[in-house]
Amino acid sequence: MIEKALKGNKGYWGWVAFLVAVILLGLYSYSKQLSYGLGVTGMGRDVSWGLYVAQFTFLVGVAASAVMVVLPYYLHDYKEFGKIVVIGEFLAVSAATICLLFILADMGHPDRVLNVLFYPHPKSMVFWDVQVMNGYLLLNIISGWTVLEAERKGVSPPKWIKPIIYLSVVWAISIHTVTAFLYSGTPGRHLWLTAILAPRFLASAFAVGPALLILISFILRKFANFDVGEKAISKLSLIATYAGLANFFFIGVEFFTAFYSNIPSHMHSLQYLFVGLDGKSQLVPWMWFSMIAGLVSVLVLLYQQRRPSNKLLIAACIGIFVSLWIDKGIGLIIGGFVPSPMEEVVEYFPTFIEISVTLGIWAIGLLILTALLKVTVAVKQAA
Amino acid sequence: MTENRRKFLKKSAGVIAGAGVVSGFISKYATGFADAATEKAVTKKKIRWGMVIDMRKCVSGCEKCIDACHLTHNVPDFDNPKDEIKWIWKSDYHKVFPSKSQQFVAAETREKPFLTLCNHCENPPCVKACPTGATFKQSDGIVEMDFHRCIGCRFCMAACPYGSRSFNWRNPRPAIKNITPDYPTREHGVVEKCNFCSERLAKGQQPSCVEACPEKVLTFGNLYDKNSEIRQVLKDNPTIQRKPELGTNPSVFYIT
Ligand code: SF4
Ligand code: SF4
Numbered sequence: 001m002i003e004k005a006l007k008g009n010k011g012y013w014g015w016v017a018f019l020v021a022v023i024l025l026g027l028y029s030y031s032k033q034l035s036y037g038l039g040v041t042g043m044g045r046d047v048s049w050g051l052y053v054a055q056f057t058f059l060v061g062v063a064a065s066a067v068m069v070v071l072p073y074y075l076h077d078y079k080e081f082g083k084i085v086v087i088g089e090f091l092a093v094s095a096a097t098i099c100l101l102f103i104l105a106d107m108g109h110p111d112r113v114l115n116v117l118f119y120p121h122p123k124s125m126v127f128w129d130v131q132v133m134n135g136y137l138l139l140n141i142i143s144g145w146t147v148l149e150a151e152r153k154g155v156s157p158p159k160w161i162k163p164i165i166y167l168s169v170v171w172a173i174s175i176h177t178v179t180a181f182l183y184s185g186t187p188g189r190h191l192w193l194t195a196i197l198a199p200r201f202l203a204s205a206f207a208v209g210p211a212l213l214i215l216i217s218f219i220l221r222k223f224a225n226f227d228v229g230e231k232a233i234s235k236l237s238l239i240a241t242y243a244g245l246a247n248f249f250f251i252g253v254e255f256f257t258a259f260y261s262n263i264p265s266h267m268h269s270l271q272y273l274f275v276g277l278d279g280k281s282q283l284v285p286w287m288w289f290s291m292i293a294g295l296v297s298v299l300v301l302l303y304q305q306r307r308p309s310n311k312l313l314i315a316a317c318i319g320i321f322v323s324l325w326i327d328k329g330i331g332l333i334i335g336g337f338v339p340s341p342m343e344e345v346v347e348y349f350p351t352f353i354e355i356s357v358t359l360g361i362w363a364i365g366l367l368i369l370t371a372l373l374k375v376t377v378a379v380k381q382a383a
Numbered sequence: 384m385t386e387n388r389r390k391f392l393k394k395s396a397g398v399i400a401g402a403g404v405v406s407g408f409i410s411k412y413a414t415g416f417a418d419a420a421t422e423k424a425v426t427k428k429k430i431r432w433g434m435v436i437d438m439r440k441c442v443s444g445c446e447k448c449i450d451a452c453h454l455t456h457n458v459p460d461f462d463n464p465k466d467e468i469k470w471i472w473k474s475d476y477h478k479v480f481p482s483k484s485q486q487f488v489a490a491e492t493r494e495k496p497f498l499t500l501c502n503h504c505e506n507p508p509c510v511k512a513c514p515t516g517a518t519f520k521q522s523d524g525i526v527e528m529d530f531h532r533c534i535g536c537r538f539c540m541a542a543c544p545y546g547s548r549s550f551n552w553r554n555p556r557p558a559i560k561n562i563t564p565d566y567p568t569r570e571h572g573v574v575e576k577c578n579f580c581s582e583r584l585a586k587g588q589q590p591s592c593v594e595a596c597p598e599k600v601l602t603f604g605n606l607y608d609k610n611s612e613i614r615q616v617l618k619d620n621p622t623i624q625r626k627p628e629l630g631t632n633p634s635v636f637y638i639t
Contacts, residue, residue, distance in 0.1 A: 039466055045468075045549055045550065107534055108536070109534045109572040112532070113534060118515075121516050124511065124538070126512070126536065126538055182538075183541075187542070188543065188626070188629065342546040
């Protein structure tokens, strides 16, 4: 079936060539990082995680969000999602793959990565995260591929696939919960030490994922002459709307607890992110942009439920994506390190090498997604 | 006995056994407050190395303990905060004790550089966070590092609430002025921190910093030995620990 990814027009190959070029640049930068050490990045003793771990966190959400199409389709028999469900699963496959790559890129000793399995330490949340991420990746590859293969042959999917799909639903929740636990279990980082982190992660994931799927649907409609259906898109936008609302509600709750209780350590990181701390305010414009863009987008989504407009819908979906990427892909991780446990306010600026490795990994994800979608569309159009 | 009844009894026995396990699990966590837990640990284990830092005696400009430690352990000197590696260093009172009272602090305390190092916590969050066991707690209470197992994920750095850990962002060897052959040098990609001079204790020596201090600021000893000097110092002086509210139970105490 995979050979279908090798047939395409000029536009398709141009896009693939572009992605490969970005990947090569990333690989080159990564080779620099391997030989010099992580010192080539902007990370340091105080902000000891940066872009890589932040992308990982964001993308776990994208991966988990497949559940928002799988659940209605398989569990509630919502037929309108028939065309989008495999796309959702393949989005999860690409996202989960690059999650693992981002973890690898962040390691000081990637050559020793297997130590996590050789010396398993179940008390460490990383141990569980590695298990659930790999498991999730496998589950989605198996279910997406098997269902598509059956469709190509014009038969109904084998029975054994059902339990695997149900398992992937529960598993999706677990990957983002465990990822939240990586942070919310650390005693000295007040931005993370909050019970609402896991729910907030899930809410933002369920807003970003459907928004992305909507955007992908429009791209497929334009470039691949493939339509997932109006009803599917409108349902997805409804999911994104309410998940987005839940996400912003959770953020509001976070602010209330920190500022009404007036406990300095609980306020510090939020102050750093939104007004600046100790004269340092690098992320302030980003965070406000994220908040405003996110809220406006959710309102636009609500509005266009009543008066459907593709333009507004696309703009709102881009808005949600950018907003939540900043919130989770920058603010949450960097904010956790500022101030440091010794109350130092040290700012973090990613370097060119770090940014190009990051882009390279994103390009790998997009390449995988492109190939998988190419196959999907070819199969569905032939069917 | 009827078949049904037998089944019922079997089932209820299972339920009761299950409940027993659960309640055992619960009571394990129902230990009460820190004091009682510490007493329990004392009777079980024999050694828990600890340190008292008497800041009254510490001289502000002096760095003898720091130099001795960093020489003994081949700690590089990069001279920039981003790459910086430190095992023991001096910092402001409010940074070392952010959760202590910051109002109307005596100028003497406020302006004095405080010594800080890994606390060798009794409940170390860094050990819990480490996915490979490269950071581990020894039976003598010391939180040690295996530089050969560390994958450089820096989870321990995110987990340590005291900023005690450093990462080798680049090759440290060129930045070591005098290499001490008795202790391994590190390579880029691994985490390191104070080890309470584990290697010297094994030879019956005191930690480098303790030995190097001319003012006898540092008292080192076994916290579980009632007759030790350190226990005497703890008995005679009011002491504080860093962020005790986190339940990590630091083994480093301060007289301010
Ligand atoms: S002070 Fe930090 S590094 Fe040292 S044992 Fe405690 S948590 Fe671990
Ligand atoms: S950086 Fe090394 S010591 Fe720290 S958690 Fe990771 S493997 Fe363990």
